[in-house]
Amino acid sequence: MxxxxxxxxxxxxxxxxxxxxxxxxxxxxxxxxxxxxxxxxxxxxxxxxxxxxxxxxxxxxxxxxxxxxxxxxxxxxxxxxxxxxxxxxxxxxxxxxxxxxxxxxxxxxxxxxxxxxxxxxxxxxxxxxxxxxxxxxxxxxxxxxxxxxxxxxxxxxxxxxxxxxxxxxxxxxxxxxxxxxxxxxxxxxxxxxxxxxxxxxxxxxxxxxxxxxxxxxxxxxxxxxNSGTLKVTFEVDNVDKTKSILDGKSWYKKIDSISEDKLTFTLEQNDIGTLNKYLVENGITVSAVMPKRSLEEYFLKITSEAN
Amino acid sequence: MIYNLFKIEFLKVFKKWRTYIGFLAVGVLVPLVHLAMYLEGQNSLDFITRDLRQSFLLVGNLLNGYWISYIILNVIAVHIPFLITLVAGDLLAGEATAGTYRLLITRPISRMQIVTSKFLTGFSYSALLILWLAIVSLVIGILVFGTGELLVVRSEMIIIFDKSDIFWRFLLAYGFAILGMTVVCSLAFFFSSLVENAIGPIITTMAVIIIFIIISAIDVEIFRSFKPYLFTNYILNWKEFFNDPLDMNKIINSVLVLGGHIIVLLTATAIIFQKKDILS
Amino acid sequence: MLLKIVTLLFFSIGLTFSQNKDPEKILERVKDEFKVIEDYKADISVKVDIPFIKMPEREAKLYFKQPDNIHIESEGFAMLPKEGINFSPISLFESEHTSFYEKEEIIEGIESAVIKVIPLNDKSDLVLSTLWIDLERYLILKIESSRKPTGTFAIEFDYTKINEKYYLPERIEFTFSVEPLMFRSRNRSQLNPDENKQPEDSSKVKTGKVFINYSNYDVNTGIPDSLFSGKD
The missing domain is CATH 3.40.50.300 (P-loop containing nucleotide triphosphate hydrolases)
Known part of the structure; x- marks a missing residue:
């Protein structure tokens, strides 16, 4: 060595x-x-x-x-x-x-x-x-x-x-x-x-x-x-429909927050594609997938605190 | 290394226009005194010698380059410290203001070397300014008014120095003035090490000098007892070289007091600077 | 007691002589002796011994022409006592005055007459002058004068014989009283009040002396008047 x-x-x-x-x-x-x-x-x-x-x-x-x-x-x-x-x-x-x-x-x-x-x-x-x-x-x-x-x-x-x-x-x-x-x-x-x-x-x-x-x-x-989980935001056409589709599934527990047209999940890198596929197959139009790494998220947080 | 640093500091000082204020001031003021002397000098000389001329016949040229240079030294010696302060107060604080400490101190040179080279630069500036004063007053003085005997009015006597007995006195007096100005330089340098802005040390040094001069001038018992501790009193002792016989005790004492001031101020500056956190 | 007797004796001797000697005649004789000197030129060296004044020995050239013209040429600065250098017996006796013969006295082995002169002219600064006159050569050996503003002064003369015929001073010793205030600086430095303290003994009146040595006399060479047209 x-x-x-x-x-x-x-x-x-x-x-x-x-x-x-x-x-x-x-x-x-x-x-x-x-x-x-x-x-x-x-x-x-x-x-x-x-x-x-x-x-x-x-x-x-x-x-x-x-x-x-x-x-x-x-x-x-x-x-x-x-x-x-x-x-x-x-x-x-x-x-x-x-x-x-x-x-x-x-x-x-x-x-x-x-x-x-x-x-x-x-x-x-x-x-x-x-x-x-x-x-x-x-x-x-x-x-x-x-x-x-x-x-x-x-x-x-x-x-x-x-x-x-x-x-x-x-x-x-x-x-x-x-x-x-x-x-x-x-x-x-x-x-x-x-x-x-x-x-x-x-x-x-x-x-x-x-x-x-x-x-x-x-x-x-x-x-x-790249280690750890990501915060991934899915922009969808129908939030309520998405929620009902996911209800009772393991995904539902991973929902972090919901807004008007977005759902944010806490996911592993590999889960992003799977979830996206699942949603599309169930008739949801996903217009955007935005992953954010937790460190970045954290850094943004302390930065905004400092400012 | 010190020589190298000194060259750099010297260049820095002489690339700043404020450095030339002093030279310009002397270069303008001194010829003005010459002009005034050319127009009115005989009158003031007549005034000084009025009592003498009642009983004596005065022959010869007392209104000469030497006498005028002596008067100039008397008049201007009080103002030169302010010019010294302008440059010396900026030596350290100026780097702080400009943010250039960061360039200097991140180099492999010690702070002691920085202080030493900067002080040497301040000293050189003071010496050059006095030298400039000497050249302007003596050279123009002698060219316009010629040489002659020097009449010196002291409080206890009037002394007339022979033509051949004057030049060395001027050399030593200017030398002594350099020493005095070096004290002023050291004081401004000391203040300069304390702060990040050159205005502070310049004004503080000027204030100290003004206060000391005022205390000296007020002839009150309490102030009188301070006098031996005020360096401004010793700075004016270049006059002792225009005495006969020379009061060697007084001269040596003054040199020691002024030298002591320089050593103490420099040591303090070095210690402060050594420990200073550079945050500018 | 003894002193009194001696003084009295001296006085009476003086009085007897004075009756025999006419002071005006003596003064006239002095003037006549001096008149043979039309003009002269001499190198002088001046030494000053005055409290409150320090000056190196100075050299100068002195020109004199009758009756009382003085011109001094000096390479550098020189300070000369007015009365000492300007002294011409003629000017003293020419103006209105009264004189009386006081006594005879031996000065440095020379028999001399002591004559008092009182100017009658108000304009004169001199109040009273006492002259010691060499009765052999008719030269003034010594003068003591009271002067109005500045006290008394005395001048002593030593003579030398020039060209085998002219007696001119070889050395003058000028003694006068000095009031220290007279030399006080008028342009004191405001900034160095330490310098302003008065000398400790400033109140005392002191005596000052000026010595003038004459050499290289040129007598009656015909110095042009133009030389004296200057201020000096």
Missing amino acids: ATVENVIEIINLNKRFKEIVAVDNLNLKVLRGDVFGFLGPNGAGKSTTIRLLVSLIAPNSGAINIFGESLKENRKKILTRVGAIVEKPDFYNYLSAYKNLKILSKISGIEVKSSRIFELLELVGLKERYKSKVKTYSHGMKQRLGIAQALLHDPELIILDEPTTGLDPFGMKEIRDLIIKLSKEENKTIFLSSHILSEIEMIADRMVIINKGKTIVEGEVKELL
Whole structure:
């Protein structure tokens, strides 16, 4: 069995701001090569955790190990191998994109050639504007410049804090494609925070959902999302008729809720087709079948609570 | 690394237009004083020497570049701290406001290195501003008014320094002014480490200086006992280089007090910054 | 008692002499001796020893032309006591005055006449002047004057013989009383009130001295009047 390296290991991490508990006994592991989804509604403690990961703030207790070494003791060594975007992308607005990257390259712990800076500017589509002051950049351009600065010193671990926030759908797709490319082609480990489950589902291998600073669930994205029952809503032409057909059958117990033209069942994945077939055979017109995974349902719930 | 960081910080400071406010202010104010002196200087000199001229025949040019530079240092030394504050108060807090702490501190450089390089930048700015003051006042002063003996009116005596006995005094006085301004810089820097917005440290530093100056100026018994503890009193001791003989005790004492302020403020700043949670 | 007798004795001697000596004649003689000097030029060095004033020794060039024209050229700043440098016996005796012979006195081995001069002109600052006059060379050795606003002053002269014929001062010692208030700064810094404290002994009247050394005399070279047309 090949040993799996923990790139990030967070152990019993706590961070309080006065009376507010931002991170509550958090534990998580990010493995080498992961695109790790760090999911949680706004205010769940994602940004605080990321700030802890890049030493912007210090924990009240607990430990963070990155590359198997304590962040507290080997901060400089670790940060040489980490690139990060923390919250919104801010730069020295009075300097050009190139100058910003140039400055940052000089404090990145390794030598970064100018050609590398141009490569990155090209990668994020800012090469044409490299001379412009950052204050003239749109949010999306800054976001992309943020990615460029995180990649500057070719880090093994890239921490991205909601990198698609504020981008248009096309921009979002660009960033997602870039993250997948970095993971697949360059074997980067990526720690990606998001408050959008579908985004994590699209690009992450493993994930954790946190809420109120606590881990809710952690594991493989596919497993987590596809395990367990689904909430499936059937849109039908006649709700009463459907009810009477199902009455006395085992299906009836699985009805979760009923509305004007919809019935929602709690079903296993395999049951969906069977039920649909049964209804159609009994003369019900099913105009739509909408499955919702329970985790998604749950996530929507905590998100709406947080908002 | 520190040198590298210092270069970066220096570049950052000198790419901001606010940095040039100080240079611009000195570059405009000083020639204005020159102009005023050109028009009215003889009158004010006559006024100062009125009593002397009752009994003495005064020959020669006292209205010279040295005298004007001395007057400028007297007049402007009080205002330079405000210009220093503009830049020094922004050194740390400015990064917080701009959100760029996140770029800096996530890099493999220590916070101590950041504090050190930023302080060195603040110091360089203060030194350059004084140097600029020196150049503008002395060079224009000497070009327009020539050199000559320097008349210094102290409270206890009038001293006339020989032409050849002046330049080194100016060098040391400007050097001392740099030290004094470095204290102001350290104070603003200290306040800058506490908050996330540059306006706070700028205003607080200015307020401290104004309050100290006012306390010094009010000649009341209770305030008098504070005086030895107010750094603003020591900042003006560059004047001691225009004394004969030099009061070395007073000079060394002032240098130590000011140096002590810098060390204490810097240490406090370093400790605070080291422990600071960056939430901006 | 002894002192009283000596004083009385001195006084009576002086009185006897004074009856024999006509002060105006002596003064006239001094003036005549001085008149042979049309003009002169000299290098002077000025040393100031005044409480509340510190100044390095200064060098200057002094031009004099009868009757009382003075011109000073200095590369740098120089501060000269007006009475010391401007002093010309002629101007003193020319204006209306009364004088009397007081006594004879030996000053540094030189027999001299002590003459008191009181200007009758109201405009004069001088109230009373006492002159010690060398009775051999008819030179003023010493003057003591009371002046209206600023107290008393004394000037002592040491002479040298130029070109084997002209007696001109080699050294002047000018002594005067200094009121410290006279030198108080008028433009005090408001911002450094510490500097404003008065010197501890500011109330006391002190004595100041200015020494002027003359050298490199050029006498009667015909200095043009235009040189003196300036303020100095």
